[in-house]
Amino acid sequence: MSLAAVDDLAIQRAKSGDLEALERVYRAYEGLVYTLARRICRTAEDAEDVLQETFIEVCRSMKQFRGHGPGSLTAWIKRVAASKALMRVRYERYRVVDELHEDMGAAGVTDADTAMQLDLEKALARLSDTARAVVWLHDVEGYKHEEIAEVMGKTVSFSKSQLSRAHARLRMMLGEEA
Amino acid sequence: MLRHCSIQELLEVRSGEGSLGARTHVDECARCRDELDRIHQRVAALKALPSLNAPRDRWSVVRQSIVDQRRRIWLVRTGGVAAAAIALALGANGLLSWPAAAPEQSELEIQQLVTQAAQLDSQLVAVVSRPKVVNGLAAIAIVDLEDQISVVDNRIGLIDGRVLEALVARENSAAGRELDAHVLRMIAERGAVEQQLRQLLQERIILMDALVNTHNRRVVYVEH
Numbered sequence: 001m002s003l004a005a006v007d008d009l010a011i012q013r014a015k016s017g018d019l020e021a022l023e024r025v026y027r028a029y030e031g032l033v034y035t036l037a038r039r040i041c042r043t044a045e046d047a048e049d050v051l052q053e054t055f056i057e058v059c060r061s062m063k064q065f066r067g068h069g070p071g072s073l074t075a076w077i078k079r080v081a082a083s084k085a086l087m088r089v090r091y092e093r094y095r096v097v098d099e100l101h102e103d104m105g106a107a108g109v110t111d112a113d114t115a116m117q118l119d120l121e122k123a124l125a126r127l128s129d130t131a132r133a134v135v136w137l138h139d140v141e142g143y144k145h146e147e148i149a150e151v152m153g154k155t156v157s158f159s160k161s162q163l164s165r166a167h168a169r170l171r172m173m174l175g176e177e178a
Numbered sequence: 179m180l181r182h183c184s185i186q187e188l189l190e191v192r193s194g195e196g197s198l199g200a201r202t203h204v205d206e207c208a209r210c211r212d213e214l215d216r217i218h219q220r221v222a223a224l225k226a227l228p229s230l231n232a233p234r235d236r237w238s239v240v241r242q243s244i245v246d247q248r249r250r251i252w253l254v255r256t257g258g259v260a261a262a263a264i265a266l267a268l269g270a271n272g273l274l275s276w277p278a279a280a281p282e283q284s285e286l287e288i289q290q291l292v293t294q295a296a297q298l299d300s301q302l303v304a305v306v307s308r309p310k311v312v313n314g315l316a317a318i319a320i321v322d323l324e325d326q327i328s329v330v331d332n333r334i335g336l337i338d339g340r341v342l343e344a345l346v347a348r349e350n351s352a353a354g355r356e357l358d359a360h361v362l363r364m365i366a367e368r369g370a371v372e373q374q375l376r377q378l379l380q381e382r383i384i385l386m387d388a389l390v391n392t393h394n395r396r397v398v399y400v401e402h
Contacts, residue, residue, distance in 0.1 A: 017248075017332030019241060019325050026237050034232040044233060052236040056243045063336075120223050139221045164186035167217060171185075176216055 006070050015063050022059050029074070030055075033081040039136045040085040042129060050088055054081040082137060086151055089129045123173035127166055134159055135166035183210045185217075192217055245324055248331040288372070291379035298386035305393040316392060323389040330382045337375055 006014075006028045013021035030051060037050035057080050067076055124132055133152070137143040138159070143151075145159040152159070170176075183191070183200050190196040191204055192214060204210045 031229050035230045038230050048232055051232050052239055055240045059244050140224050164189055167185050
């Protein structure tokens with residue numbers, strides 16, 4: 001189901017607690033939330049938990065949602081998801097993994113673009129949890145350093161240094177060294 | 179600048195926050211310009227990574243969590259505290275100085291409905307704890323009824339929210355602040371609020387009765 005399926009009427013119905021409308025919101029946004037969570041969390045299981053926690057929070061807090069229109073709903077849901085993912089990154093005791101994850105390396109490579117994507121995914125997965133979260137939130141989701149610092153409970157300079165470290169690591173892992 | 183830019187400086191140039199020295203250097207230095215281009219390409223590649231799909235559907239867990247939460251709120255209410263709050267806020271003891279229109283009768287009726295609903299809750303707890311076999315049709319009927327009850331509980335919760343607002347407003351009023359227009363309107367609409375609550379309670383009783391019967395039919399089938 002696409003985001004277009006959630007119009008103003010569906011949002012109003014979801015705000016009133018209508019389960020059918022809430023499911024429509026879930027169906028429309030589950031891919032977006034899971035992708036964000038999967039890019040930030042280290043494992044698929046953690047990302048699934050973040051997906052679940054995000055929508056429990058969204059459904060419970062929907063009536064307090066003050067935004068107007070699907071655009072602000074998207075921004076709100078992404079913010080809830082990012083916050084849940086970062087909480088997991090912060091509090092989970094991840095084992096130190098330097099090898100690649102099985103689910104990322106085994107797929108068949110069909111063309112150069114796919115190969116490049118797989119390389120990038122592998123490189124992203126090998127970053128530290130914090131650096132990966134910062135590079136994804138800043139470069140893909142469009143967060144500002146001030147916002148990242150706020151949701152991570154860190155300073156702006158911490159966010160900036162993590163971003164620059166992430167790019168240095170990605171450059172090295174992708175063989176882009178000059 | 180006499181040296182090449184660091185990645186952090188290039189990232190700042192990219193986001194339009196770079197120093198004048200760094201920007202000038204990038205304009206003049208092919209190596210730093212190439213490095214900046216690579217950053218642009220890397221970010222574009224990150225943005226182009228495909229969307230991912232969750233391997234398992236989590237909606238049923240989310241949905242159950244909502245239903246359970248609404249049910250917990252309802253059970254607390256029928257436990258006495260909130261039932262009393264509803265009755266009080268709806269006019270008993272003159273808490274909000276509602277326009278007097280047989281408040282005792284209204285309060286009594288609402289309390290009777292709450293009691294009846296609480297009895298059905300107890301019956302449901304008893305019946306679901308017995309041995310059970312779920313066939314497809316019964317499972318669909320149970321989920322459907324639970325969904326409908328959950329929606330009714332939510333609507334009762336919204337009324338409860340308005341009542342709580344009114345209680346807070348009353349405290350403010352007692353503290354010398356003026357009641358706002360929303361609360362004044364609510365007081366003026368007392369009859370409608372009571373009517374809405376009665377209807378929702380009645381609706382909940384009918385649905386709960388159907389749910390208990392559905393569970394009972396299942397249990398009878400198993401026990402024979």
